[in-house]
Amino acid sequence: MSLTDRQFYVGKFNTNLAYEDRPLSIGFNATISAPHMHAYALENLLSPLKNAADAGRVPRVLDVGCGSGYLLGAFARCYGAHVTGLEHIKDLYDLSVRNFASDVKNSEDGESIKKRVEIHHCDGRLGWPSDSTEESYDVIHVGAAAPEIPKAFFAQLNRGGRLILPVGPKGGSQIFQQWDKDAQGELTHHNLMGVIYIPLTDAEAQLNDSD
DSSP states (O other), X not given: OTTSOGGGTSOGGGGGGTTSSSOEEEETTEEEOOHHHHHHHHHHHHHHHHHHHHTTSOOEEEEESOTTSHHHHHHHTSTTOEEEEEESSHHHHHHHHHHHHHHHHHSTTHHHHHTTEEEXXXXXXXXXXXXXXXXXXXXXXXXXXXXXXXXXXXXXXXEEEEEEEEESOTTSOEEEEEEEEOTTSOEEEEEXXXXXXXXXXXXXXXXXXXX
């Protein structure tokens, strides 16, 4: 995280708050999470990334609801990972592209991480590629709460991989969960903590959410 400067991801109206440990609005009923939450997610997911790298593979990350784009830069700096970001709001997709480009332009390792990040405007609930059930990712991070976990996330998680996401209804009790897939493809999970996230929904519903 020390290499991923938050000022490139908070928007021009929030630059004076870039290093505050608090979530900040990025518009379109979305926020950039507080730094302590990004740190928690990254620390939780380091183990499967390291295991992939130790096995001689490029670790692969899927970030669903990439929003500001901050975790794209941070994940790309972990064990040389290749990162795929998905965002269903076109304006937020454009924002994440611009923010990541600013990070690349102004960071010493910018050209290195640029080659390992791809960002797509699509329905993240389908994973990426959306028509595939192939195991593809060592890590899947979801930045919105799902009342039911989309099957695509489990299908696209590598054996030995880890999925973390908030689970629960909009405005209700949500739990940040960790799901692990073992070498035989069996899934286990445990609850990490209570959280409050925006819902994992379609773009129209998110844009029309006035809560």
